Every structure is written in structure tokens, then in C-alpha cells.
Amino acid sequence: MSYNFDEIIPRANTNSVKYDLREKLFGRDDVLPMWVADMDFRVPPPVSEAISKRTRHEIYGYSIRPESFYQAVMRWTERRYHWPIAREWLTFTPGIVPGVNLSIMTLTEPGDKVMIQPPVYFPFFQAVKKNGRQLVENRLFLHEGRYHIDMEDFEKQLKSGVKLFILSNPHNPGGSVWTRGELKTMGELCCRYGALIIADEIHSDIVFPGHVYTPMASISEEIKQNTVTFLAPSKTFNIAGLTTSVGIIPNRKFRGLFNEMIERIHLAHGNIFGNVALEAAYNYGEQWLEELISYLTGNVQLINEFIEDHIPGIQLIKPEGTYLAWLDCRELPVENDRLNRFMVERAGVGMNEGSAFGENGTGFQRLNFGCPRKTLRTALENIEQAVGEIL
Numbered sequence: 001m002s003y004n005f006d007e008i009i010p011r012a013n014t015n016s017v018k019y020d021l022r023e024k025l026f027g028r029d030d031v032l033p034m035w036v037a038d039m040d041f042r043v044p045p046p047v048s049e050a051i052s053k054r055t056r057h058e059i060y061g062y063s064i065r066p067e068s069f070y071q072a073v074m075r076w077t078e079r080r081y082h083w084p085i086a087r088e089w090l091t092f093t094p095g096i097v098p099g100v101n102l103s104i105m106t107l108t109e110p111g112d113k114v115m116i117q118p119p120v121y122f123p124f125f126q127a128v129k130k131n132g133r134q135l136v137e138n139r140l141f142l143h144e145g146r147y148h149i150d151m152e153d154f155e156k157q158l159k160s161g162v163k164l165f166i167l168s169n170p171h172n173p174g175g176s177v178w179t180r181g182e183l184k185t186m187g188e189l190c191c192r193y194g195a196l197i198i199a200d201e202i203h204s205d206i207v208f209p210g211h212v213y214t215p216m217a218s219i220s221e222e223i224k225q226n227t228v229t230f231l232a233p234s235k236t237f238n239i240a241g242l243t244t245s246v247g248i249i250p251n252r253k254f255r256g257l258f259n260e261m262i263e264r265i266h267l268a269h270g271n272i273f274g275n276v277a278l279e280a281a282y283n284y285g286e287q288w289l290e291e292l293i294s295y296l297t298g299n300v301q302l303i304n305e306f307i308e309d310h311i312p313g314i315q316l317i318k319p320e321g322t323y324l325a326w327l328d329c330r331e332l333p334v335e336n337d338r339l340n341r342f343m344v345e346r347a348g349v350g351m352n353e354g355s356a357f358g359e360n361g362t363g364f365q366r367l368n369f370g371c372p373r374k375t376l377r378t379a380l381e382n383i384e385q386a387v388g389e390i391l
């Protein structure tokens with residue numbers, strides 16, 4: 001290993017959402033924060049060097065994204081995913097949630113049906129409801145420790161007139177890295193019933209051995225023309241605060257509508273540090289990423305073994321990708337609506353409440369394991385002790 005992922009870097013008092021909102025959210029500022037999805041690791045050295053270099057110029061006025069920005073994205077998808085993309089398909093967004101919201105606003109009409117797959121990343125619910133669209137749920141189901149798609153229900157919902165489907169691939173919080181077969185079935189059904197696909201593939205880069213991320217839009221020409229994909233270096237390289245991501249929209253009509261809105265509300269400027277960070281990450285961050293994935297693989301192994309050996313009443317839904325572990329706590333003798341408080345008060349661990357991801361997330365907690373192993377071990381030991389006191 002050339003990078004030290006074991007190093008504990010203090011983050012309190014840096015205006016960090018994860019650390020500095022603890023008092024407000026959990027009622028204690030000493031809770032171990034294992035919630036919002038950023039990591040406690042330093043970024044790859046080429047990224048911090050590129051940002052430092054840019055800061056030294058000392059003028060941070062309006063700037064453009066150079067051609068090399070887009071080339072870096074194109075080389076990344078080609079090299080990592082064997083997915084060649086054309087320059088003109090690319091568009092900038094200051095984050096993926098804004099991209100998902102803008103897609104709903106520009107590519108559907110008020111009242112249209114929009115489908116999601118709970119338990120799923122909670123801003124999807126808000127994106128549908130707050131834009132005045134009708135929420136349709138195709139709930140995932142657990143089978144042998146993995147989340148699966150109910151394809152019969154998927155088709156039934158599409159038949160009822162769904163206009164847009166928001167996919168999370170790999171899936172947050174369940175951790176499924178959807179297979180080519182699963183994506184092909186969903187993609188073809190969406191084409192058949194005329195539902196556009198928004199593929200939120202922000203977690204694409206963090207996939208564990210034995211699993212392969214496939215871009216939904218890479219499956220066939222027909223699916224490509226029916227899919228708007230969002231990608232970003234934000235989760236991968238721990239640069240979410242630089243709010244720089246991209247949309248990939250091969251369909252000319254959809255691209256026109258989307259870009260017209262981006263221009264109308266002057267969203268295209270972006271962030272000069274985000275621009276240089278994206279380029280540095282995609283051009284020179286690959287070695288770091290490989291080491292990150294093996295470190296996170298070790299973290300998954302630790303959670304899996306620790307829970308199996310020491311924490312009765314909790315089951316890990318073993319993630320195939322992402323740095324988020326979905327813990328099934330339904331067998332614990334704690335009321336569902338007390339579970340998150342129990343973890344905060346008795347274990348001193350702050351996780352995401354499962355029911356925020358949909359009704360079928362009730363009884364679950366989401367644990368962010370993008371942290372040094374020592375921190376993770378402490379969290380697990382604390383949970384073990386708290387659970388031990390009530391069993």
C-alpha cells in the first residue's frame with residue numbers, strides 16, 4: 001500500500017456536515033459519525049496538488065471548463081468501463097441531485113408518474129414530490145442477503161403510465177451492483193413502455209472484487225438513447241464539497257431540453273477547484289482508487305465477521321459496491337422508531353435511519369464505512385456492547 005488509509009484525520013470544526021452537524025442531528029457532539037456519504041480519507045495527492053497549484057494563482061474569477069476536462073471524463077469511462085462516450089453528450093452539473101431534479105423538471109410534466117426503487121437514496125423521494133410529480137414505487141426485495149428487483153411489478157408499474165424511472169446503480173443503500181442482465185431487462189422494459197431512465201451512477205467506481213459495474217446506457221443503442229446518466233468523481237475521490245459532476249445525454253432532444261435549463265438558470269459556471277480536481281482525479285487517481293477499493297474490501301470483511309461473531313440480532317446486507325453498509329436490525333428488541341436513538345444514546349454511533357430510505361427501510365440502519373479501520377472497529381465494538389446490554 002502506498003497510501004495510508006489508517007490515518008485518523010480530525011475533521012471536527014472544519015464545517016464538515018458529517019462532524020459539525022452532530023449536535024444538531026443526534027443531540028450529542030461526541031457521537032461517532034457513520035452517516036452522510038463522504039469518507040474520512042485524504043484525497044489522492046495529485047488532486048490536492050492540482051488544487052494547491054490553482055490556489056497559488058490567487059485570482060479566482062469566472063472560468064471555463066477546458067476541453068481537457070471533458071477528455072478526462074471520456075478517457076475514464078472508456079478505460080474503466082469500456083464505454084466510449086462522445087464529447088457532445090457531456091454536460092456539467094453542480095452535483096448529481098441537482099442533475100436528477102433538473103431532469104425531472106425538463107423531461108417530464110407536472111403530475112407525471114416517476115418511479116423509484118425503495119429502499120433508496122432519500123433525495124429521490126423529494127425530487128419526485130417537490131417537483132409535483134407522482135411517486136411510484138417498485139420496491140426491492142431481499143433474497144438470500146441481497147436486494148433484487150421485482151421485475152413483474154416493475155413492468156406492471158411501467159404499464160400504468162410511468163414517464164421516468166430513477167435508477168441507483170450501484171444501489172444506495174442496498175449495495176447491489178446491478179448485473180448486465182438485470183439492467184438489460186429494466187432498460188428494455190423502459191423502452192417498450194416509453195419511460196425515460198435517469199441513471200444515477202455516482203457510486204460506479206467503488207465496486208468490490210467479483211462484481212462489475214455496467215453503465216445502463218452502454219447496454220444497447222436503444223437504451224442509450226433513452227437514458228440520461230450522471231457520473232462524478234465526488235464519492236470516488238472524496239471531493240463532494242467541490243460540487244462537480246457530469247451528465248451524459250446521448251439523445252439530442254433530451255440534451256437540448258436539459259442544457260437549455262442549465263443555461264437559463266446560469267448553472268454552468270461550476271467551480272474552478274472542482275474542475276481541476278476532476279481532471280487530476282480521473283487522469284492520475286487510478287492507483288489511489290485501486291488501493292482504496294482494497295482497503296474498503298477489508299472494511300466489509302471486518303463488518304461481516306464482527307457482526308457474525310459478536311452482534312446477534314443484526315444482519316449485514318453485504319455490499320457489492322459503495323462504502324455504505326445496510327444493517328438489518330429487525331431482530332433487535334428495540335422499537336423501530338427508537339432504533340436510531342438507541343444507536344446514538346447507547347452505542348454513541350450516528351448512522352442514517354433506515355426508514356428515511358422508504359417504508360421498507362424500517363428496522364434498518366445505514367453505516368458509512370469510508371473511514372479508518374480503527375474508527376470502524378470502535379463503532380462495531382460500541383454497537384456490540386449496546387446490543388449486549390439488551391439481549
Ligand SMILES: Cc1ncc(COP(=O)(O)O)c(C=O)c1O
Pocket residue numbers: 037094095096097098121168172200202232234240245
Ligand atoms: C445515489 C446518490 N446520488 C447522489 C448523491 C449525492 O450527489 P451530489 O452530492 O452530487 O448531489 C449521493 C450521495 O450520497 C448518492 O448516494
